[in-house]
Amino acid sequence: MSNIPTKVQINEEGPREGFQFEKGVIPTERKIELIDSLSETGLNRIQIVSFVNPKAVPGMADAEQVVAGFNKKPGISYVGLWLNDKGLQRAIETQRLEVKGSVSLCASEPFLMRNQKRTMEENIPLQHQTMEMFKAHGVDVKRGAVMAAFGCNFAGDIPVETVLEVVRQAKEIAAAHGFNLQEMMLADTMAWATPASIKRVVGAVQDKHPELSITLHLHDTRGMGIANAYAGLEMGVKTFDAAVAGLGGCPFAGHRGAAGNVCTEDLVFMCDEMGIETGVNLEALLDSARLAEDIVGHPLPGSVMRGGSLRGLRNKIREAQTA
Amino acid sequence: MSNIPTKVQINEEGPREGFQFEKGVIPTERKIELIDSLSETGLNRIQIVSFVNPKAVPGMADAEQVVAGFNKKPGISYVGLWLNDKGLQRAIETQRLEVKGSVSLCASEPFLMRNQKRTMEENIPLQHQTMEMFKAHGVDVKRGAVMAAFGCNFAGDIPVETVLEVVRQAKEIAAAHGFNLQEMMLADTMAWATPASIKRVVGAVQDKHPELSITLHLHDTRGMGIANAYAGLEMGVKTFDAAVAGLGGCPFAGHRGAAGNVCTEDLVFMCDEMGIETGVNLEALLDSARLAEDIVGHPLPGSVMRGGSLRGLRNKIREAQTA
Numbered sequence: 136m137s138n139i140p141t142k143v144q145i146n147e148e149g150p151r152e153g154f155q156f157e158k159g160v161i162p163t164e165r166k167i168e169l170i171d172s173l174s175e176t177g178l179n180r181i182q183i184v185s186f187v188n189p190k191a192v193p194g195m196a197d198a199e200q201v202v203a204g205f206n207k208k209p210g211i212s213y214v215g216l217w218l219n220d221k222g223l224q225r226a227i228e229t230q231r232l233e234v235k236g237s238v239s240l241c242a243s244e245p246f247l248m249r250n251q252k253r254t255m256e257e258n259i260p261l262q263h264q265t266m267e268m269f270k271a272h273g274v275d276v277k278r279g280a281v282m283a284a285f286g287c288n289f290a291g292d293i294p295v296e297t298v299l300e301v302v303r304q305a306k307e308i309a310a311a312h313g314f315n316l317q318e319m320m321l322a323d324t325m326a327w328a329t330p331a332s333i334k335r336v337v338g339a340v341q342d343k344h345p346e347l348s349i350t351l352h353l354h355d356t357r358g359m360g361i362a363n364a365y366a367g368l369e370m371g372v373k374t375f376d377a378a379v380a381g382l383g384g385c386p387f388a389g390h391r392g393a394a395g396n397v398c399t400e401d402l403v404f405m406c407d408e409m410g411i412e413t414g415v416n417l418e419a420l421l422d423s424a425r426l427a428e429d430i431v432g433h434p435l436p437g438s439v440m441r442g443g444s445l446r447g448l449r450n451k452i453r454e455a456q457t458a
Numbered sequence: 459m460s461n462i463p464t465k466v467q468i469n470e471e472g473p474r475e476g477f478q479f480e481k482g483v484i485p486t487e488r489k490i491e492l493i494d495s496l497s498e499t500g501l502n503r504i505q506i507v508s509f510v511n512p513k514a515v516p517g518m519a520d521a522e523q524v525v526a527g528f529n530k531k532p533g534i535s536y537v538g539l540w541l542n543d544k545g546l547q548r549a550i551e552t553q554r555l556e557v558k559g560s561v562s563l564c565a566s567e568p569f570l571m572r573n574q575k576r577t578m579e580e581n582i583p584l585q586h587q588t589m590e591m592f593k594a595h596g597v598d599v600k601r602g603a604v605m606a607a608f609g610c611n612f613a614g615d616i617p618v619e620t621v622l623e624v625v626r627q628a629k630e631i632a633a634a635h636g637f638n639l640q641e642m643m644l645a646d647t648m649a650w651a652t653p654a655s656i657k658r659v660v661g662a663v664q665d666k667h668p669e670l671s672i673t674l675h676l677h678d679t680r681g682m683g684i685a686n687a688y689a690g691l692e693m694g695v696k697t698f699d700a701a702v703a704g705l706g707g708c709p710f711a712g713h714r715g716a717a718g719n720v721c722t723e724d725l726v727f728m729c730d731e732m733g734i735e736t737g738v739n740l741e742a743l744l745d746s747a748r749l750a751e752d753i754v755g756h757p758l759p760g761s762v763m764r765g766g767s768l769r770g771l772r773n774k775i776r777e778a779q780t781a
Contacts, residue, residue, distance in 0.1 A: 173536045243775075286768070291775045326765060330688045331732040356725040358761030362685040399680040408632045409654040438681030442649060445609070445680075 138371035142412040143343030145399060146350070146376045149417050149427060150201075151182040151216055153382025154194050157431050163197045165206045165430045172423040173379060174208040177415040178399075180363040182214045183232075186222035201227040211426070227272060236269035236276035238262055238305040238316065241431035242297050243287035246324070254269055259304065266312035272447070274316035279347075284336060286327020293341045310327055318374070319347040322362065326356030328375075330366035337370045350374040353397040355436060357380060360397035361405060368411070377402050378422035400424050404444060417444050418444055461619045461694035462571040468607050468722060469673070469699045470494040470664050472750060473721055474505040474539055475628075475706025477517050480754050486520045488753045490527045495746040496702060496748035499529040501722075505537045506517070509545035520523040543591050549617075550595060559592035559599035559629040559638065561585055562585035565620050567592055568612035569605065569647070582627065583731040602628035602670075607659060609650025625663055625670070641697070642670040646686065649679030653689035660693045673697040678704060678759060680779075683720035684728060691734070702748035704759030721760040727767060740767050 146371035150170050150174070154161055170183050176434040200214070207213065212233040216225045226234050239260065239279070244255050253261065256374065270277050284298050302319055309316045321336060327338075337349055351367045353360045364375055376396060383395025400420045406413045417439075424440040468632045472492050475483055493506050506528065521538070530536065535556040549557050552675035563585065564570040567578050576584065592599050606613070607621050612647045625642055631637045651659075660672055676683045676698070687698055699719060706718030721733060723743045729736045742760075747763040 282576070288771050289775065291772050327768060329728055329731040354767035356761065357727060358684055358721065358765070361681055362688045362728065365685045365688065398681065399600060403684065405652055406680060406681060408652040438679065442679035445650060448611050449614050452612065 138261070139368050140371060140373045140411060141407070142414075143406055144374040144375070145178065145402060145413055145415065146180045146182065146374065147399055148175070148180045148182045148376050148396055149378060149379035149399065151185050152378045153380075153431065155185055155187075155192055156383045156395070159195060161194065161430060163200045163204065168200050168212065169206040169379075169423065169427055169430055170201070170213075171258075172285040172426050173420075174206060174211055176419040176423055177209060177413075178420070180212045180214065182216060185218075186225040187216075191240050199225065199229060202231050212246070215356065219220050221268060225271060228343050234272075234274050235278065236266070236274045236314075237278040237280050237320075238266070238276060238308050238314075239280045239282070239327060240301045240305050241246075241282040241315045242293045243283035243290040245289035246283050246287045249289060250310060255301075259308065260310045261382050263311065265315065267309060270297060270312055275447065276309055276312070278318045278350075279309065279316045279319040280322060280352075281305070282322050283324045284321040285323040285332050286325065288327075295336055298336055299339055299343050302344055304349075306344070314458075317346070317348060318350055319344065320352055321348040322353075324353055326354040326359065328353065329359055332362045333366040334370055337367060337372060338407065341356070341370065347456040348373065350376065355395065359397070359400055364397055364402055365405065368406075368409075375388060375402060375458035379420065379437075380427040380440060382427055382431070398424075400434060400437055400439050403437045437444035461733065462691050462732070463694060463696045465696070465737075465742055466691070466729055467697040468501060468725060468736055468738060469505065469552075470702060470722055471505045471696065471699050471719060472496070472499045472702035472705040472722065475701045476754065477705075477778065478508055478510075478515055479706045479718065480517060484753060485519065486523045489520070489524050489726045490745065492702075492750055492753055493524070493528040493536075494730065495749050496743075497534055498530060499746055501743070502533060502737060503537065508539035508541075508668040509548040510539075511539060511549035512740050513537070513705055517556075522548065522552060526552050529530040530554060533774055535567060546591060546595060546597070550597075557595075557597050558601065558636075559588070559597045560603050560643075561599060561600040561631050561637075562587070562605070563624045563628050564605040565616045565624050566606035566613040569610045569776050572612060576738045577728060578624075582631065585628075585631045586634065589631060589637065590781045592633055592637075592723055599635070600631055600639060601643060601673075602632065602639045603645060603675075604628070606647045607644040608646040608655050609648065611624075611648045618659055619704045622666050623665055629670075640669070640671060641673055643673040643675055643699070644669065646676035646677055647675075649682065651676065652682055653685050656686045656689040660690060664693070671696065673699065675699040678718065678720050684690065685698040687725055688719055688728065691732075692731075699727060702743065703750040703763060705750055705754070718759065721747075721762075723760055723762050727762045740769065753761045 142454035184198040215232050217223045218277050353363050378396035379399045381395045381398035403415045428435045507521040538555045540546045604624050676686050700722035701719035704718045704721035704724045726736050726738045751758045
């Protein structure tokens with residue numbers, strides 16, 4: 136247990152993950168309401184929109200209005216997502232987001248073929264073009280990302296060697312353009328990871344690339360999200376992507392088979408209770424989670440917003456004892 | 459990770475936990491349908507009913523009919539729960555259940571006061587009476603149980619020393635009647651545990667009472683169930699109580715929207731994927747989980763029944779590759 140960090144960084148992705156995934160139109164002012172609520176929780180990095188083709192993702196057609204409308208709070212990095220030069224340009228033009236580049240690779244060829252219609256080999260020159268694009272815009276690149284690092288619905292299990300090779304490629308691609316990767320995000324894109332594979336893959340990457348700080352992006356589709364985060368903590372992982380209320384998924388209703396990112400407040404709860412500093416106020420975050428549920432209009436996967444925090448119970452017990 | 463067992467025992471408690479907790483009457487034949495379905499999964503210990511006052515728990519008024527009606531499959535221990543001599547007698551009279559006794563204590567005095575209107579001190583002579591009752595019926599006692607071992611909604615955090623003292627008392631009570639405890643169940647009755655406290659408490663009990671094999675009874679109210687099970691596995695815990703589809707919840711614990719026991723199929727999924735033998739066929743268990751949802755008529759917490767197993771995906775990928 137000695138590797139467990141005393142402090143972790145949680146990157147909130149709920150607004151972007153959630154609103155992108157939800158069916159039906161969510162009014163712009165309600166999106167802004169959630170972002171403003173999250174700004175009051177102590178979270179210091181919030182991904183709020185993606186700049187994608189509005190025809191492909193109608194739920195994100197109002198990205199510019201959302202970015203223009205939220206209350207920017209000092210000390211918080213508000214970030215967006217983009218997939219191409221046009222998206223990057225849109226992000227920069229808002230002048231209200233922190234714009235940082237990344238080398239984004241995928242450990243599964245069938246997944247890459249399916250989503251981006253290219254082989255892993257064909258992807259490499261395209262990533263070099265992306266680095267040129269960042270350079271042209273004066274955007275720094277410190278982060279790499281490996282999608283499907285723990286398994287893939289179309290490729291099956293992913294050998295650790297493949298992940299290591301993809302990480303190596305990411306570093307090489309960045310270095311060719313004068314960028315020096317410091318952080319590597321490993322994404323369990325299709326929820327194949329278990330605590331054992333988290334330890335195996337994270338451990339291998341740490342051994343081979345000790346200079347990279349690892350971020351885990353975990354999905355909870357098979358109920359392993361929090362256990363996988365714990366396994367990551369045991370490996371010394373200090374940075375986690377998460378989504379308030381588990382936005383991006385829905386345990387009930389029509390979204391069969393879809394569960395979102397690991398739930399931010401459940402992760403904060405676990406960290407709080409284990410004495411790991413997150414900088415986040417759990418009670419405020421629970422308010423945001425309930426707001427998220429109200430906004431999407433259906434139950435979301437988060438547990439602690441239903442079960443309640445222990446701090447509240449401890450306070451009640453203390454009050455009863457001193458009464 | 460070296461302590462992780464190669465094989466675990468999963469005690470299914472879904473039928474008893476679930477049907478006790480559900481509001482509204484579930485027809486006897488549907489309860490039997492679930493039990494018979496579970497008998498086909500490879501689970502070898504299934505708790506199917508509790509013999510309690512039908513006025514207090516109307517959902518269990520048909521306990522005898524359920525026990526009389528299910529298809530008893532060789533190699534499976536079907537067990538019941540009881541709280542007093544009358545309940546024990548009812549269990550024995552069915553002649554269809556495996557009847558084993560236990561010393562059941564509680565690490566939280568306020569919880570004991572609330573539910574059984576007695577102090578921890580007052581509880582000890584009553585447990586001695588229970589041992590006499592088991593002896594009179596020729597029932598062996600090998601198991602102890604500690605409720606609220608990880609925290610309590612009415613007492614707050616439970617010191618490890620309290621748990622150790624309660625375990626000592628349980629052994630002493632059993633020994634006074636010639637019983638030799640071999641197993642100690644630690645229950646996170648109100649879902650206060652985190653992986654860190656699982657490790658702390660389990661480790662302390664193992665150090666002090668190395669002859670006891672530990673069973674974890676985990677609730678998932680705050681989303682920590684699977685992570686806590688993983689922490690237990692890392693401590694070498696080999697036996698887990700669980701409920702198919704996450705059926706159940708403690709009706710006495712005082713929180714609304716309470717989630718039930720850790721979900722059996724999610725636990726089996728994690729074990730399967732980490733190479734830990736459970737003896738359970740996950741696909742068959744997923745059928746039982748879906749049946750449970752159909753029977754109670756509302757969504758249940760299980761994740762893998764929605765996300766799907768990986769074995770199914772691997773088969774599909776293999777078929778596509780060989781096609």
